[in-house]
Amino acid sequence: MGFLVLVGVFLVSAAVGYRLISNVPSLLHTPLMSGMNALSGVTVLGALAAAALALHSGSRMLGIAAIVLATINVVGGFLVTDRMLRMFKSGK
Amino acid sequence: MTFGIYETAGLAVILAVLAGIRLMSSVERAALGNRLGALSMLAAIALVLWHNGIVDARALYIAMAIGTLIGAIMAFRVTMIRMPQMVALLNGLGGGASLLVALSVILESHDIMVMPARITGQLALVIGALTLSGSLVAAGKLQGLLPQRPVHNRGAGVLSLLFLASIGALAVFATLADGRTAAIASFVVLALALGFGAHFTLPIGGADMPVAISLLNSYSGLAASICGFAVGDILLVSIGAVVGAAGLILTRIMCRAMNRSLIDVLTGSTGRAGGSAPPARPADAAPAAPHTAREMDPASILASASSVVIIPGYGMALAQAQTQVRALYDLLESRGANVRFAIHPVAGRMPGHMNVLLAEVDIPYERLVDMDTINPDFPATDAALIVGACDVVNPAANSAEGTPIYGMPVLRAEDAHSIIVCNMDRKPGYSGVENTLYGKDNVCFMEGNAAETLEGLIARIKSGAGGTAVS
Numbered sequence: 218m219g220f221l222v223l224v225g226v227f228l229v230s231a232a233v234g235y236r237l238i239s240n241v242p243s244l245l246h247t248p249l250m251s252g253m254n255a256l257s258g259v260t261v262l263g264a265l266a267a268a269a270l271a272l273h274s275g276s277r278m279l280g281i282a283a284i285v286l287a288t289i290n291v292v293g294g295f296l297v298t299d300r301m302l303r304m305f306k307s308g309k
Numbered sequence: 310m311t312f313g314i315y316e317t318a319g320l321a322v323i324l325a326v327l328a329g330i331r332l333m334s335s336v337e338r339a340a341l342g343n344r345l346g347a348l349s350m351l352a353a354i355a356l357v358l359w360h361n362g363i364v365d366a367r368a369l370y371i372a373m374a375i376g377t378l379i380g381a382i383m384a385f386r387v388t389m390i391r392m393p394q395m396v397a398l399l400n401g402l403g404g405g406a407s408l409l410v411a412l413s414v415i416l417e418s419h420d421i422m423v424m425p426a427r428i429t430g431q432l433a434l435v436i437g438a439l440t441l442s443g444s445l446v447a448a449g450k451l452q453g454l455l456p457q458r459p460v461h462n463r464g465a466g467v468l469s470l471l472f473l474a475s476i477g478a479l480a481v482f483a484t485l486a487d488g489r490t491a492a493i494a495s496f497v498v499l500a501l502a503l504g505f506g507a508h509f510t511l512p513i514g515g516a517d518m519p520v521a522i523s524l525l526n527s528y529s530g531l532a533a534s535i536c537g538f539a540v541g542d543i544l545l546v547s548i549g550a551v552v553g554a555a556g557l558i559l560t561r562i563m564c565r566a567m568n569r570s571l572i573d574v575l576t577g578s579t580g581r582a583g584g585s586a587p588p589a590r591p592a593d594a595a596p597a598a599p600h601t602a603r604e605m606d607p608a609s610i611l612a613s614a615s616s617v618v619i620i621p622g623y624g625m626a627l628a629q630a631q632t633q634v635r636a637l638y639d640l641l642e643s644r645g646a647n648v649r650f651a652i653h654p655v656a657g658r659m660p661g662h663m664n665v666l667l668a669e670v671d672i673p674y675e676r677l678v679d680m681d682t683i684n685p686d687f688p689a690t691d692a693a694l695i696v697g698a699c700d701v702v703n704p705a706a707n708s709a710e711g712t713p714i715y716g717m718p719v720l721r722a723e724d725a726h727s728i729i730v731c732n733m734d735r736k737p738g739y740s741g742v743e744n745t746l747y748g749k750d751n752v753c754f755m756e757g758n759a760a761e762t763l764e765g766l767i768a769r770i771k772s773g774a775g776g777t778a779v780s
Contacts, residue, residue, distance in 0.1 A: 220425040223538055227550045233327060234551030238558050240334040243654060243679050246559065246661030249333060250526055251396050252343050253555040256326065257403040257529040259350065259548040261373075262357045263410040263540045267417070268372070269363035276417040281372045283409035288376020289383070290403040295347040296384035297395060301665055302340035308673025 248301040255294025261287035315360045319544045322356065325349040326548055336674055353544055389669045390626045393659040394451035397444045397522055400529045404440025407433055407532035408502075411539055412495065415483075419491045422539075424484065429538035431480040431498060437532040438499050439506030444525050446510040451518060451658060459514030472505040509575060516623075516700075516739035518658045519563045520574045527556025559660050566654035566680075568706070568717030605753045607729045608769035614691035614727075617641055617648045618683065620720055621663050622656050624697020624732060625759055633763035634696060635670040640767055649676050651683045651693075651720050653701035680720055687724035695722060695730045696759050699738030705745045714740045728752045731759045731766075 241249045264287050268280025326349045332342025354373075358364045387395045411433035414422075422430065449455040476498055483494035513521045530552025537545025564571055611617065619634065641648045650672065656663045664677050687693065695702055702722040706714045722728055723746055730747065734756055737743050747754055755762045 220423075220538070223541070223543065223546045226543055226546050227534060227538075230323070230547040230550035231554045234330070234554040235558060237327060237330045237334070238551075238555045241330075242334065242336070243562075243652070243661060244336060244664050244674060244677055245333060245339055246562075246654075247392060247396075247659060247665045248339065248343070248661070249555065250523070250559060250660060251392070251399070252330075252333065252346060253530065253552045254396055254399050254403065254526060256346060256350070256548050257400070257526070257533050257552045258406065259353070259545055259552075260403060260406040260410055260533045260536055261350075262353055263533075263536055263542055263545050264406055264413075265354065265357050265363065265369055266361050266540065266542075267410050267413045269361060269366045269369060271413060271417050273417060276413040279409045279413035279416070281368060283406040283413065284369060284372035285376045285379075286402040286409065287406035288373045289380040290376075290399050290406065291347075291350055292377045292380030293383045293395075294380075294399050295343060295350070296381055297387060297392075298343045299340060299347075300384060301389075301392075301668070302343055304665070304668040304671075305336055305339070305674045306668070306671060307337075308675050 244305075245302075248298045251294055251301065252298040255291050255298060258287045258290030258294060261291055315356065316543055318356050319353070319547075322349050322353045322544060323547045325352075326551070330551070357544075389665050390629075391452070392665060393518060393522060393657075393662065394448040396659060397448040397451060397525065400522070400525045401441045401444025401448065403529040404437045404444060404525075404532050406437075407529075407536040408437030408441060408499065410536050411437060412499065414539055415495050416492055420488050426539050426541070427484040429535050431483055431495070433532055433536040433539050434495060434499055435476055435480060435502040436528055436535060438502035439509070440525055440528040440532050442503040442506030443510040443521075443528070444506075446507050447513070447518065447521050447525060450510075450513070450515065455511075457515035459517065460512045462512065465508070465512060468508060469505070472501060472508060476501045476505065513574060514739065515658070516655075517567070517569070517574045519655050519660050519662075520560060520567065520569070520571070522659050523556050523559035523563050524571070525556075527553050527560060530554075530556055563655055563660060566718060568714060605727065605751070607753045607755060608766055610692050610727045610729065610753070611637075611641060611646075611694070611766065612644070612770045612773075614641070615646055616690050617646050617692045617694060618651050618687065618690050618722075618725065619648065620651045620653075620693060620695045620698050620702055620722055621667065622653075622696065622698025622701060623658060623662075624699075626657065626662075626666055626697070628697060628733070628759040630696060630731075630758075630760040630763055631666055631670045633760050633767065634667070635672060637694075637763055637767050638672060638676075640770060644770075649678050649683065651680065651722075652677055653680050653698070653720055656698060656701055680718060684721050687721045690725040691727065693722040693725035693728045695728065695732065696763070697732060699732065699736075699744055700740045700742070701738075702746055703738070703740075703742060703744045705742050709742065709745070712740070712742045714742050722746065723749060726751065730754045731762045732756070733758065 264283035271277035329345035534549025
């Protein structure tokens, strides 16, 4: 991927994300944050590639450790968000 | 690399994630949106494994299984009051993962990396590291392991500049150096960035945590995004940027609601004349209390009110009074009153914290009303019941020029016909500004643990309030 293409992706994503997230009601700000938190574990993708393709054992271990941390982030984040969102019930 | 099948599939994943976020703007469909996000992430993992031809690398699955197990245990065991530290901790782990990936890539392939990748590699290392240490400090504060009061150190600003300058200089050096030297420089950068993260989170006080967590949330996304630049992955860049934007929005909302600039929060300065010393406790507020209580019986006020607004604060959570609040809500509703909750944006320790605490005890979400919507309704409200909240209802915010809370948007509880306050004591809140609401003659202050106070109120309303006031 060309560097400039990635810069474009970054800018467009940030702008679209900003618009979408502005519409989330303050009622849901806690689950919004934990959900976004889960998404920040997207690093797991980089970690998988880094760990599998590393030639040196040192950098492979770092990659494996990154997978563990990022997976805790992703799984913990999505599950806790789900738990919270299911608590919000309508009175009707 | 061209725009091949990986990028095309990645784009589909990104669109699915964005669609999930869009669903979160409605309460009914938010859970679906979150699941769509989770599913997209699973698809992305499968895509990466397939694309790199590493589907059968067993170590990866073991690592993911360990992470899944720990994450699931954390998610199921955490209580709602501890959600802020959970989110802080997860933020930190995300930042930690980004720094490890950056470090791994630098150690593995520094010599064959082009300059933009080298620069973003160092950046990812720095932002990931300060997200990790900053989040751990924030989580430690929220958990009560570290002091919660704002720490204002002279010379902290100079130290920050020193940190930034040395991190910057060494990172530039690392991008220009070769192999081994670059690796050693990267480790020093890492250590300095970890130190800087702790250094900038330590001064932040407990009630400023909503800002700090939002900011760290933004950083964790940014770290992932920049890490994506270093490894040339469109998914990391895009999704990381979305998270960065989300954190930024929440940081801005929180700062505005607290009437504090981001700089004030980060430097731990409260703008208070007396520094961080806790203001003197009123010598003895007790004699005045029974006097007011006799004039205005809180139980009969609530029993006869047809519209009630309950204002919860972090004190409610500390007193674990949610169950009692729920019981009172049920009781008043069954007597025909219209009961709603007024939620200040920064009540609690993270954005939206009160909503989650009240949703947990099954308060219907239609009854959780945000500040701007409910403020015009206070003049027509018979009774405002404050449970463990102080600064967010302090009328001084509208009048006391020169105090830290002047200009801060507050819930206009003072406009209600009668006001009942169930707070631990009459001490000022986090801002250190005396609450002028307490002195008004339509205010009935019930000092003590809110759970017990509410328990007593409920009992007296049930037994036919007014006639047998025995408090």
